[in-house]
Amino acid sequence: DAGVxxxxxxxxxxxxxxxxxxxxxxxxxKSVSWYQQVLGQGPxxxxxxxxxxxxxxxxxxxxxxxxxxxxxxxxxxxxALLLGDSALYLCASSWDELDPDTQYFGPxxxxxxx
Amino acid sequence: QKEVEQNSGPLSxxxxxxxxxxxxxxxxxxxxxxxxxxxxxxxxxxxxxxxxNGDKEDGRxxxxxxxxxxxxxxxxxxxxxxxxxxxxxxxxxxxxTALIFGKGTTLSVSS
Numbered sequence: 177d178a179g180v181x182x183x184x185x186x187x188x189x190x191x192x193x194x195x196x197x198x199x200x201x202x203x204x205x206k207s208v209s210w211y212q213q214v215l216g217q218g219p220x221x222x223x224x225x226x227x228x229x230x231x232x233x234x235x236x237x238x239x240x241x242x243x244x245x246x247x248x249x250x251x252x253x254x255x256a257l258l259l260g261d262s263a264l265y266l267c268a269s270s271w272d273e274l275d276p277d278t279q280y281f282g283p284x285x286x287x288x289x290x
Numbered sequence: 291q292k293e294v295e296q297n298s299g300p301l302s303x304x305x306x307x308x309x310x311x312x313x314x315x316x317x318x319x320x321x322x323x324x325x326x327x328x329x330x331x332x333x334x335x336x337x338x339x340x341x342x343n344g345d346k347e348d349g350r351x352x353x354x355x356x357x358x359x360x361x362x363x364x365x366x367x368x369x370x371x372x373x374x375x376x377x378x379x380x381x382x383x384x385x386x387t388a389l390i391f392g393k394g395t396t397l398s399v400s401s
Contacts, residue, residue, distance in 0.1 A: 209387075209389075216393070218294075218378050218391030218392050219334065219389070221388035221390070224387045224388060231387045232385060232387030234388065264333070266333055268389075275339070276386070277386055278322075278324070279336075279389055281326075281334045283332070283333050284333045
């Protein structure tokens with residue numbers, strides 16, 4: 177089975193621009209979570225979606241938004257980019273019926289804001 | 291603010307030795323605990339999950355959980371140079387909607 181996929185792999189934007197990151201979960205998984213990881217830190221939770229509904233939101237500004245589609249794929253949108261938004265953005269899928277809490281990460285999208 | 295604390299390292303061990311990684315967490319409501327391995331420039335890879343007090347073994351890896359002490363550890367037996375990576379401890383929040391990560395411990399295994 178394919179793992180979690182994310183696109184694009186790398187992205188370079190300038191301050192003030194908008195970015196959309198995409199994620200497809202593991203087949204059969206119904207939940208997608210988004211994390212931001214800056215260099216030297218652990219991943220920080222942004223959002224979790226389950227069955228197209230937002231289940232949780234981390235401490236991020238309203239510039240960050242997300243949605244989940246009927247096929248369980250997801251998009252993370254960031255508006256008005258700041259230099260501090262430069263990070264590795266990770267998508268994780270979960271909600272295997274037998275193990276709902278375990279999250280499996282995709283390869284990530286490296287965002288650089290200039 | 292719920293926190294997960296790890297020694298940042300680096301933790302250096304010779305090949306074949308046991309590496310011991312430790313983690314403490316602040317939220318007594320956490321029920322699920324995870325160890326991830328992250329190679330430089332890559333995404334986190336799940337090593338083990340543990341939900342009950344005690345030990346859980348998987349190959350060369352043993353996770354230990356003590357909820358009373360709010361302590362989780364990971365032992366790596368017969369350490370190999372390929373084990374050199376950053377190890378992230380993660381616990382779920384009470385709602386089960388998010389993983390809270392520590393900053394990670396960098397392990398270096400020398401041959």
